[in-house]
Structure formats: C-alpha cells, structure tokens
Amino acid sequence: MTILDSAPREVLDAYRTCEFVTLGRDGTPLAWPAAVSRRADGTLLLTTSLAFAQKALNVRRDGRVALLFSDPTGSGLADAPHIFVGGRAECPDDIMTSPQGAEDYWRILFERQPHSRSYLSRPARRLMDWYYLRLLITVTAEQVIVRPAAPPPAPQAPATPDAGTALPGAVQLAGYPTAVLAARDGSGAPVLARVRPVQTDAGFAVRVPDDCGERYVRGQDVETLGQYGLFEFREGGRRIAAEFVPHHLRGTAQ
Secondary structure: OOHHHHOOHHHHHHOOOEEEEEEOOOOOEEEEEEOOEEOOOOEEEEEEEHHHOHHHHHHHHOOEEEEEEOOOOOOOOOOOOEEEEEEEEEOOOOOEOOOOOOHHHHHHHHHHOHHHHHHHOOOHHHHOHHHHOEEEEEEEEEEEEEEOOOOOOOOOOOOOOOHHHOOOOHHHHHOOOOEEEEEEOOOOOEEEEEEOOEEOOOOEEOOOOHHHHHHHHHOOEEEEEOOOOOEEEEEOOEEEEEEEEOOEEEEEEO
C-alpha cells in the first residue's frame, strides 16, 4: 500500500486536470495546469514538451512538488472533494519519442483532449512533431490531504474601493469565483489550495483551508494560477502581498 492509496481513487482518476507546482531557481512556486495519470505502483505520471521544459528544469533542481485536484469540470462528478498531493518528483534525461512506456498516459490524454489527435494527421504531423517529444515526470507522494468540495468561505473584509480606484487585476479577478493559491511551507516545500479572494482597501484577502493555515503563514512566496490580479492577505500577524503580472501573481511574505 502506498501513500497515494489513501486518496479516493475513483475521484482522483476522474479529474481531467490538476494544478502542478514546482519551485523556480529563486524558490518561487510556479504552477501550471497539467494532465496526470495514476500508475499502479502508487506514483503519478505527467509529461512536459521539450519546447516548454521549465517544469523539468525545476524538478531536476529541486524535486519538491505538489499537485491539487480541485476543478472537476468534465469529470462527471458533483461536489468532488479537493485532493492535495505533496511529494517529490524525478525527471530523467531520456526523451520520449513515442507512446512506448507511457501508453496509459497518452490514452487518457487523447480521451480527455481529443483535439490532440489532430496533430497526428498530415500536414500537422510534420509541423507538430515537437509536441510529442516529451520528458516524463514521475511524482512519488509523501502527503495526501482530502478537502471538502467547496473552498473555504470568503473572508470578512472591509468595503472594497470605489470602481474608479479598483486595484490592478480586480477586473480579471471578478471573472473567477475561485483561484488557486500556491505558497511554500516552513520547510520550503510547495503547497496549493483553492481559495475565494475578496478585494479589500489594501489588496485581496483569502482564507486558506484549516489544514494548511500555518503553512501559508510561514510561506515565503505565493502565487495564483491565471489572471487573478493583485492580492494580499493577513494571517497570524504576517502580511502576504502579491504583485500582479499577466497570467500569474507572485508575492513575498513580510
């Protein structure tokens, strides 16, 4: 029995995508949506294209990673619990040039992303062959946390600024009911949680799940997936502030 066996398998397998976070050269948690395949040996397999190999470079530098299964869109599940997996990843130098060795992964990928098959037909095959040149990333779980389907409620916050003084990113943030927050715990390992940001006079406040509250307080860097805008939150006397950058946010605990 492996640590991953403590997660509900039927739920884990039903998720179409997850959030996958690695640590950058400076320790900043960097998160991407990813397709994952669960293996019989209790590990998780994902891949990255040679054209977008940053995940592989990060893993080779620091193998600490985390995954969060929290968006059940397309899974057919209602009120699916969120599953957090923390662990270590390996990414060998071997370049995968065919499905051999990862047949289940590609079968699942084509099933869930049928448009990918179009790259196999002519003339796309000649132009998109790089898409199938892949590096394999294998994650061994060291921690599994199963959370309720609904993210923590939005925090009680002071009145938001007038529309004319809206913070950078407020318009983008308003288009999403939730965001995924990535941070580091006291040991420096990455953690993830889906939250409900609320705009305040000073930034954006979020409430993290009870199981990781202290982890985020001690975190040194935070990030959210997508164009969610500037945010900050306060917990335990520590202020977490983030600067808005298109496509992602980064910040530092103070």
